[in-house]
Amino acid sequence: MATIKYFTKGAGNPSTIHLRLVHGRKFDFTKSTQLLIDPKYWNNKKGLVKQIADFPDKVNLQKELNELRSYILNAFNDSYTSGQLINSDWLKSSIDSFFNQNENVDFNYIVDYGNYFVKNLKNSIQSNGKIGVTPATSKKYQTIVNKLKEFEAYKKKRLKVTDINLAFHKDFIYFLHDKQLLSYNTTGRYLKFVKTIVKSAKGYGLKISEDIDKKEFRQPKEPTTFITLSEGEIEIIFKHDFSKTPYLENARNWLIIGVWTGARVSDLLKFTVENIHNGFIEYTAKKTGQKIVLPLHSQVIEILNNLNGQFPRPISDQRFNDYIKLVCKEVELKELVEGAKKKKLKPKVYRKVKGEYEKWELVSSHICRRSFATNHYGKLPTPVLMAITGHTTEKMFLQYIGKTAMDNAEVLNSYWQDQERKKTKTAKLELIKTGTNE
16 A cells, blocks of 8 residues: 655755655655755654644644645555556656646646646635635635545546536536445535536637436435524523533633524634624624624623623633533433434444434534524524625525425415504503594
8 A cells, every 4th residue: 555754854944845656666756846844843753744833724734734645645556556657756747737737737627727727716706706715615616626636536537627527427426426435415415516616717719518408407406404592492402500510611702692692603712802893793704804782691691790791711622522522412302303413333434423423423623603593583583693604695604504486485474463462452452442432
């Protein structure tokens, strides 16, 4: 099995990170990646970037090295099985190709154009006139390009942009769902992103398949299930005594703040007293750049008062995710509900498996935002809720909280019935008043 090891030479600052590819006794090649690093941030024994706080680019650099490793290994498997010559020049060419430095990059191939597309997202102009995209969006598209590389390795051939047709549609769904065990919804999202890249290629002047616009080139979907905390459950969690487990008490406090602000976890866990102004909490959403202002709920005010006006202790996203499960288990949210839980299906492969689970097992950080939206739906104007959650269309918002056309019809029916009751009550009051005057 081919392996890749990263290392640096000497103690010069900066030092170049080198890549060594080994497969048996026949293949052993080393080339520079051209990536540079301060030696104090590099673990040469493990061949990894040290994840220490004072190196701001640690995550991005390690991510790039991981992606380069996957790219080279996939390229090696493809070249090896097809009988191509693999030598030191091949390794250099493959590294250059990954970084789009190879003069032979051909945008007629979907991966080459995909790399170009991702690289230039920072200069793309959005429909609202905004330049560039969020890091999360870039990451999503890079994931798609990586999946296309994996698919090429599986098919043992490079795909041209014109190869993205109905045959690709069928094979790609099979590859993602049956081979990589991804859900149909995840598979559908990947297809949507592939279609966006292909449409961009057309705008660039490249020829594409007419199949891309056919109705058959659709996204597979399946019903999704998600859980929320009702106002009654929130009250139980709020009143429960967690004093014997301070770490759960801290997580509980963040959870309560989350369900009454609807903030994404990336914003929620960064709240400080500086976000509070005259009884309102104000922040700019990291994902959308949207400014959000909303009043403090009474439970949030009580938590802050108990903490001398401070927010709970800082906590990582992962620990928050883990601890709120235990919080909900402690208050015995154990009813069986339909949902999906991540399980190990085979070595290094974890996927969500549908089934019936105790409610606490399915709790995750996303429950804050969904609970806020669900609990306020029908009580506040939908545009107000959309402004807080950041949804741009009512359709997206209703899908987010799992509402259907029938749910809307029932809301309207309840409104009409309420209006009729008010009319009847008014008519009775008029009769009483008229009778009194006589």
